[in-house]
Amino acid sequence: MSTLSAVIEKVRPTTEDDITAEVLRRFENTTDPRLREIMQSLVRHVHAFIKDVQLSEKEWWRGIDFLTKTGQKCDAERQEFILLSDVLGVSMVTDLIGNRKPAGATESTVFGPFHRHGAPELPPGGDMRSVERGGITAMISGRVLDLQGHPIANALLDVWQAAPDGLYDVQDTTLDKTNMRGKYRTDAQGRYLVKSTRPVPYMIQSDGPVGQMLRAANRSPWRPAHVHFVVSADGYSPVTTHIFDAGSQYLNDDAVFGVKNSLIVDFVAHNTADEASRQFGVAPPFVTAEYDFVLAPLTK
Amino acid sequence: MSTLSAVIEKVRPTTEDDITAEVLRRFENTTDPRLREIMQSLVRHVHAFIKDVQLSEKEWWRGIDFLTKTGQKCDAERQEFILLSDVLGVSMVTDLIGNRKPAGATESTVFGPFHRHGAPELPPGGDMRSVERGGITAMISGRVLDLQGHPIANALLDVWQAAPDGLYDVQDTTLDKTNMRGKYRTDAQGRYLVKSTRPVPYMIQSDGPVGQMLRAANRSPWRPAHVHFVVSADGYSPVTTHIFDAGSQYLNDDAVFGVKNSLIVDFVAHNTADEASRQFGVAPPFVTAEYDFVLAPLTK
Numbered sequence: 001m002s003t004l005s006a007v008i009e010k011v012r013p014t015t016e017d018d019i020t021a022e023v024l025r026r027f028e029n030t031t032d033p034r035l036r037e038i039m040q041s042l043v044r045h046v047h048a049f050i051k052d053v054q055l056s057e058k059e060w061w062r063g064i065d066f067l068t069k070t071g072q073k074c075d076a077e078r079q080e081f082i083l084l085s086d087v088l089g090v091s092m093v094t095d096l097i098g099n100r101k102p103a104g105a106t107e108s109t110v111f112g113p114f115h116r117h118g119a120p121e122l123p124p125g126g127d128m129r130s131v132e133r134g135g136i137t138a139m140i141s142g143r144v145l146d147l148q149g150h151p152i153a154n155a156l157l158d159v160w161q162a163a164p165d166g167l168y169d170v171q172d173t174t175l176d177k178t179n180m181r182g183k184y185r186t187d188a189q190g191r192y193l194v195k196s197t198r199p200v201p202y203m204i205q206s207d208g209p210v211g212q213m214l215r216a217a218n219r220s221p222w223r224p225a226h227v228h229f230v231v232s233a234d235g236y237s238p239v240t241t242h243i244f245d246a247g248s249q250y251l252n253d254d255a256v257f258g259v260k261n262s263l264i265v266d267f268v269a270h271n272t273a274d275e276a277s278r279q280f281g282v283a284p285p286f287v288t289a290e291y292d293f294v295l296a297p298l299t300k
Numbered sequence: 301m302s303t304l305s306a307v308i309e310k311v312r313p314t315t316e317d318d319i320t321a322e323v324l325r326r327f328e329n330t331t332d333p334r335l336r337e338i339m340q341s342l343v344r345h346v347h348a349f350i351k352d353v354q355l356s357e358k359e360w361w362r363g364i365d366f367l368t369k370t371g372q373k374c375d376a377e378r379q380e381f382i383l384l385s386d387v388l389g390v391s392m393v394t395d396l397i398g399n400r401k402p403a404g405a406t407e408s409t410v411f412g413p414f415h416r417h418g419a420p421e422l423p424p425g426g427d428m429r430s431v432e433r434g435g436i437t438a439m440i441s442g443r444v445l446d447l448q449g450h451p452i453a454n455a456l457l458d459v460w461q462a463a464p465d466g467l468y469d470v471q472d473t474t475l476d477k478t479n480m481r482g483k484y485r486t487d488a489q490g491r492y493l494v495k496s497t498r499p500v501p502y503m504i505q506s507d508g509p510v511g512q513m514l515r516a517a518n519r520s521p522w523r524p525a526h527v528h529f530v531v532s533a534d535g536y537s538p539v540t541t542h543i544f545d546a547g548s549q550y551l552n553d554d555a556v557f558g559v560k561n562s563l564i565v566d567f568v569a570h571n572t573a574d575e576a577s578r579q580f581g582v583a584p585p586f587v588t589a590e591y592d593f594v595l596a597p598l599t600k
Contacts, residue, residue, distance in 0.1 A: 004546045008561040016393045019557055023389035026553075029518040038353050039517060043388055045349040050393050053341045057398040060385070067381045071371005081367045085360070088343055089323035093316045093350050098357040217339060218329040246304045253326075257319055261308040 020047045066209050073208040077170040079113035083210045086110055086256035087219070099239075104147050105296040106239050109258040112228065113205075114168040119158060119181035125280065128159065128182040128196040131175065135164030135197035137286040138267065139276070140243070143190040144231060144293045151190025152295060155233035158183050159194055161226070166202035186233075193280075198267055198287050199225035201250050214255070224250040224259060229293070236295035243291050265289045320347045366509050373508040377470040379413035383510045386410055386556035387519070399539075404447050405596040406539050409558040412528065413505075414468040415460060419481035425493040425580065428459065428482040431475065435464030435497035437586040438567065439576070440543070443490040444531060444593045451490025452595060455533035458483050459494055461526070466502030486533075493580075498567055498587045499525035501550050514555070524550040524559060529593070536595035543591050565589045 013022045023043050030036035049055075055063075073080035085091045091110045099108040122128070125139075144155035160181045162168050169179040186192045203221040205211065214221050225248035232238035242258060243265045244251060251259055267287040270276050276288050313322045323343050330336035349355075355363075373380035385391045391410045399408040422428070425439075444455035460481045462468050469479040486492045503521040505511065514521050525548035532538035542558060543565045544551060551559055567587045570576050576588050 004564060004566045007546050007551050007564055010552055012559055012561055013392075013557065014560070016396050019389045019392045019396065022557060026519050027517050030516065031518060032516065035516055038355070038359065039513075041349055041353045045345045045352070046388065046390060047393055049341055049345040050390060050397070052345070053338050054397050055338070055394055057394060059338065060391075060394045060398075064379070064381050064385065067367070068371055068374045068379070071368055071381075072374065074368045074372065079364070079368070081364050081371075085364065088346065089319045090346060090350060091360075092313075092319045093347055094355050094357060094360045096316050096319065097350070097354050098360075213339075216330065216332065216335055217327050218331060219326050246307050251307050252310055257313065257322060259312055260314070261312055264304060264307055266304045 016047070016051055020044070023047070066213070069209045078205070078208075080205075080208050080210055082111075082113040083205060083208070086112065087204070087210055087214060089257045092257045095240075101237070101239075102147060102296050104294055105237075106231070106241060106293045107260050107262050108239050108241050109260060109263060110256050111240050112256070114162075114170060115158075115160060115228065115230070116170065116178065116181065119160065119178060119183050122182040122184055124184065124187065124191070124193040125195050126182060126184070128161075128180050128194065130177055130179045133163040133165055133179075133197070135200070137282055138194075138196050138198040138289060139280045139282060139286065140194040140196065140227065140289045140291065142192060142291040142293065144186045144192065144233065144295065145190060146236070147294060147296060151186070151188075152233045152236065153186055153188045153190060155186040155190065155192075155231060155236075155293075155295070156183060157186070157192050157194070157293075158230040158232075159196075160228045161196060161199050162202050164197050164200055166200055171205070194227075195280075195282075196227065199227050199245055199248075201225050201248055204255050219255065220250070220253050221255050222250040223254055223256060224248040226258075231293045231295065233295055235298055237298050239293065239295060241293075243289065245289075265291050316347070316351055320344070323347070366513070369509045378505070378508075380505075380508050380510055382411075382413040383504060383508070386412065387504070387510055387514060389557045392557045395540075401537070401539075402447060402596050404594055405537075406531070406541055406593045407560050407562050408539050408541050409560060409563060410542075410556050411540050412556070414462075414470060415458075415528065415530075416470065416478065416481065419458060419460065419478060419483050422482040422484055424484065424487065424491070425495050426482060426484070428461075428480050428494065428496040430477055430479045433463040433465055433479070433497070435500070437582055438494075438496050438498040438589060439580045439582060439586065440494040440496065440527065440589045440591065442492060442591040442593065444486045444492065444533065444595065445490060446536070447594060447596060451486070451488075452533045452536065453486055453488045453490060455486040455490070455492075455531060455536075455593075455595070456483060457486070457492050457494070457593075458530040458532075459496075460528045461496060461499050462502050464497050464500055466500055471505070494527075495580075495582075496527065499527050499545055499548075501525050501548055504555050519555065520550070520553050521555050522550040523554055523556060524548040526558075531593045531595065533595060535598055537598050539593065539595060541593075543589065545589075565591050
């Protein structure tokens with residue numbers, strides 16, 4: 001029994017807190033100090049969660065199953081973990097931490113799971129619609145400015161939104177091309193002009209584990225009507241944001257917590273021929289919205 | 301501008317802590333009070349983690365990517381999220397919380413990702429090896445007892461372990477059947493007898509995201525030599541546990557924090573014919589190990 005008595009002389013972790021201390025110790029030799037900081041903080045908080053709720057083995061199994069299904073729901077056109085991050089408010093907290101902007105700069109909001117590379121480059125006023133899905137034409141115009149109010153020429157606006165049926169192109173199985181996406185450049189006066197449809201409220205994807213969780217929590221899956229923008233320009237800090245339609249439902253209970261007052265914009269109805277219909281060459285009925293994006297200089 | 305001024309009158313979350321409060325509020329209507337408790341605690345702890353480390357957007361993206369790849373690594377024979385839970389010590393903390401046993405009862409440890417249903421039922425002394433993978437024969441024997449030391453007849457022992465090459469059958473792509481698994485029953489005196497090979501230390505699966513994380517943390521992927529058991533009997537609380545070989549390396553730095561002193565057992569070498577070789581009908585060299593499992597009565 002000499003082997004046995006020798007090996008059991010070592011003091012081994014026996015309580016939950018012993019285990020936490022031992023796991024933290026094992027991360028001490030992480031090469032990258034930032035990774036060490038993140039992993040040790042993660043271990044502390046996850047262990048504290050398990051201890052606080054006294055998680056049962058059955059609940060642990062449900063958690064493992066939930067995470068597994070969430071990962072397996074992800075593919076080239078679906079990002080269920082971003083959706084989970086969004087509905088838990090994690091995306092907005094990260095967004096606030098990562099995008100502290102000087103006063104006057106356009107505020108950011110969630111990126112969401114529906115951005116795609118390869119949106120078509122369009123001229124000013126070019127139409128984001130590549131197929132007919134109904135809805136009311138919207139002309140969204142404004143400028144991209146610096147903090148002093150000077151126009152930024154050749155700024156890039158990467159724009160995307162859901163179609164009037166509430167679906168992004170990647171959710172629309174009848175589509176074999178992009179729709180409701182476009183990249184626009186500002187002119188020498190910093191002006192841009194987007195042609196699209198008035199955005200509509202829509203339900204976030206609820207056929208996966210995240211949707212199940214929202215239903216169990218009796219939470220609304222709706223997002224208020226919005227258009228996504230990533231606005232960038234050389235020498236400036238880019239902004240990932242939305243503009244929200246002030247006339248939309250669900251501005252007070254966005255499923256992903258993305259609404260900020262400064263991003264709410266009036267969409268003005270034009271039901272008869274007027275100055276705007278002549279200016280944009282669009283027959284009524286249509287709506288217009290105006291929004292100026294303000295970029296802060298690049299820091300770091 | 302009447303719509304706009306009306307909707308922006310509402311006070312909206314603007315700081316990170318406002319977002320946390322709003323997310324907690326949204327879970328208030330969860331039907332199941334236990335689910336509400338778990339989700340609200342999870343939100344508090346995950347938000348606290350993000351704020352403590354001031355997680356950057358780039359780091360958030362790495363986290364999303366890590367979780368996605370972890371889920372996508374899972375299939376019928378691979379459970380990368382259990383592996384993640386194991387190496388973060390989450391499994392052991394949950395195990396300690398869920399398995400508070402009376403003094404004298406056999407302690408539990410991690411279940412691990414390699415259990416499979418459908419292991420063959422074997423008679424006492426039946427061999428768990430269905431293919432030849434080398435190694436030294438091990439005869440593991442003992443009794444299943446109640447807290448008063450009385451034998452429990454007809455108790456079920458579900459036993460599995462890695463082969464001498466360090467692989468479980470599900471990892472061995474050359475195998476089309478189970479190997480190193482068996483279900484045994486105790487006799488009227490509570491005795492069981494397992495025939496297998498002496499367990500070896502092995503590396504946890506390191507070809508996935510969890511392995512990458514361990515390498516970045518300079519953490520050892522090794523587990524000390526052990527045999528898995530789930531021991532159950534009518535009227536008793538089942539125990540999920542291992543027995544560890546006292547002569548094994550890595551007893552002090554098990555990658556999944558599973559070692560407990562009470563589970564370390566001497567594996568005794570028999571290099572010449574002796575009483576044990578006659579008793580078990582096994583030619584030397586072989587090893588024997590003895591362990592009595594003690595089950596607590598079923599509670600609740």
